Amino acid sequence: MPQTLVRYARDTLARAAAADASIPCRRRARLPALDVEIRCDHGPLAEAMAGFAAGVAAAPDMQVRIVHPGLAGIAPPAEWGDADFGSNAFADLLAAEGLRGSYFHELRFWQFYDPASRQGVQLMAARDAFPPWETGAPLRAFLHWYYAALGMRLTHAGTLGHGGRGVLLAGAGGAGKSGTVAAGLVEGLDSVGDDYVLVQLRPQPRAHRLFDTLKQDPAGFARLRLARVLPQPGPLNWQGKHEFRIGDLARRAPVDHLALTALLLPRIGGGARTTISPAPASEAMLALAPSAINQMPGDRLAGFRFFGALTRSLPCFRLTLGHDAAEIAAAIAAFIEGDPASMQGRRA
Amino acid sequence: MSISSLPYAIARTDIVFESFDGDAVVLDLGQGRYYGFSDSGSQVWQALILQVPPAALVGQACAGQALSASDVEGFVGRLLGFGLLAASPEASPVPLPAAIAEALQAAREPLSVEMHDELADLLLVDPIHDVEEQAGWPIRKQ
Numbered sequence: 001m002p003q004t005l006v007r008y009a010r011d012t013l014a015r016a017a018a019a020d021a022s023i024p025c026r027r028r029a030r031l032p033a034l035d036v037e038i039r040c041d042h043g044p045l046a047e048a049m050a051g052f053a054a055g056v057a058a059a060p061d062m063q064v065r066i067v068h069p070g071l072a073g074i075a076p077p078a079e080w081g082d083a084d085f086g087s088n089a090f091a092d093l094l095a096a097e098g099l100r101g102s103y104f105h106e107l108r109f110w111q112f113y114d115p116a117s118r119q120g121v122q123l124m125a126a127r128d129a130f131p132p133w134e135t136g137a138p139l140r141a142f143l144h145w146y147y148a149a150l151g152m153r154l155t156h157a158g159t160l161g162h163g164g165r166g167v168l169l170a171g172a173g174g175a176g177k178s179g180t181v182a183a184g185l186v187e188g189l190d191s192v193g194d195d196y197v198l199v200q201l202r203p204q205p206r207a208h209r210l211f212d213t214l215k216q217d218p219a220g221f222a223r224l225r226l227a228r229v230l231p232q233p234g235p236l237n238w239q240g241k242h243e244f245r246i247g248d249l250a251r252r253a254p255v256d257h258l259a260l261t262a263l264l265l266p267r268i269g270g271g272a273r274t275t276i277s278p279a280p281a282s283e284a285m286l287a288l289a290p291s292a293i294n295q296m297p298g299d300r301l302a303g304f305r306f307f308g309a310l311t312r313s314l315p316c317f318r319l320t321l322g323h324d325a326a327e328i329a330a331a332i333a334a335f336i337e338g339d340p341a342s343m344q345g346r347r348a
Numbered sequence: 349m350s351i352s353s354l355p356y357a358i359a360r361t362d363i364v365f366e367s368f369d370g371d372a373v374v375l376d377l378g379q380g381r382y383y384g385f386s387d388s389g390s391q392v393w394q395a396l397i398l399q400v401p402p403a404a405l406v407g408q409a410c411a412g413q414a415l416s417a418s419d420v421e422g423f424v425g426r427l428l429g430f431g432l433l434a435a436s437p438e439a440s441p442v443p444l445p446a447a448i449a450e451a452l453q454a455a456r457e458p459l460s461v462e463m464h465d466e467l468a469d470l471l472l473v474d475p476i477h478d479v480e481e482q483a484g485w486p487i488r489k490q
Contacts, residue, residue: 088377088378088380280368280369280371281368281369281371282368282369282371282372282373282384282385282390283384285366285368285373286373286382286384286464289373289375289382290382290464293375294380300375300377300380301362301364301377304364304366304375304377305366308366308368308373311368312368
């Protein structure tokens with residue numbers, strides 16, 4: 001299996017590159033420190049990537065081809081055989097040969113990336129045979145691999161900011177992260193994303209906007225009274241959630257990046273007031289790293305070290321949420337405008 | 349059974365850890381599991397991986413009392429059960445560093461380690477929160 005997998009990865013990359021003439025859409029997208037060329041078919045994936053700014057560099061930094069057997073020269077995706085599948089072992093096998101990859105069984109959905117040539121391929125069984133989350137964060141795996149090589153990380157966290165400074169919000173699903181981001185946007189704060197943001201560590205921690213997608217289930221949508229700003233949120237997505245964009249809620253033009261000044265760990269509280277109190281860095285690491293690392297294929301050790309360094313470089317706080325969205329946003333705004341580092345001395 | 353006077357070591361090279369003001373967070377890369385320690389647990393973990401024998405920890409002041417043999421044995425047993433430690437009988441035992449002894453004395457919490465495995469080995473699942481909606485994944489092909 002190891003050699004079969006590596007051969008298959010290289011063959012899939014080469015076949016896609018040779019099929020360029022049959023891939024109808026070609027566009028360039030500009031992302032932080034990256035100009036990427038994307039070749040794909042028409043359809044929802046192409047539409048999902050229309051939100052990326054147009055690339056301008058003379059030559060792309062990375063090329064990604066999104067292909068399926070409906071395009072001339074593309075073979076149907078292979079199916080995993082009888083061998084045990086372990087996602088860690090899969091990533092490690094490819095990494096040992098200088099490649100990156102992931103595989104989603106149910107759809108025979110393959111993604112391979114060669115960091116040496118900075119070429120990626122996403123091979124699907126049909127034009128629309130992709131996991132439903134792909135449109136919310138298109139190219140996510142390729143961006144993860146590309147940025148990991150630069151020492152940056154796609155990070156599973158929310159963000160809120162004001163005046164160019166901001167906080168990272170980390171925690172498991174249900175902690176209140178997405179609701180906090182939505183509340184903050186409605187009340188006039190900035191955000192560079194929920195779910196996934198790009199984080200750089202040096203020279204100073206900074207979060208960059210990659211994706212604009214926000215989500216709320218109907219209960220959260222009603223609790224936050226988002227209908228005030230988004231009266232027709234559209235159909236529910238595959239998770240039964242409303243899906244919308246930062247610009248739909250923001251009062252100002254979206255910002256591209258925020259200088260990070262703290263890491264907040266939200267939790268649903270029962271009180272009327274939002275409180276922010278110092279948290280041990282180890283607690284913050286456990287809130288941030290597991291989902292940030294485990295939701296990305298490969299490069300786990302580097303991710304663990306990265307998030308360790310990030311957690312040590314930022315003051316960490318528990319954010320116990322009140323029940324009023326405006327009050328939550330005001331508390332976070334005041335916190336950002338204050339001096340988070342000076343509060344860290346008051347350890348939990 | 350008497351407490352071991354032989355040292356232990358980290359069981360595998362894919363078990364890594366970071367220390368935050370003395371608090372350890374361990375990641376088992378092979379299993380995708382994370383471990384968080386109490387303040388005293390962090391110190392004992394760091395002593396054990398330096399190859400301080402468990403017996404050398406018995407009687408040390410910790411969180412207002414002396415560590416008993418059963419305290420240390422129970423803690424080491426959990427680390428062995430998690431697959432984080434393995435016996436290293438050929439290694440030379442190391443005396444307990446003074447800095448760890450002092451940190452143990454200043455600790456506020458009893459020995460404990462908690463496993464966080466709710467996301468173990470889910471590298472390829474739904475990236476956006478709702479892993480529980482992906483019933484049956486990840487899977488081992490039958």
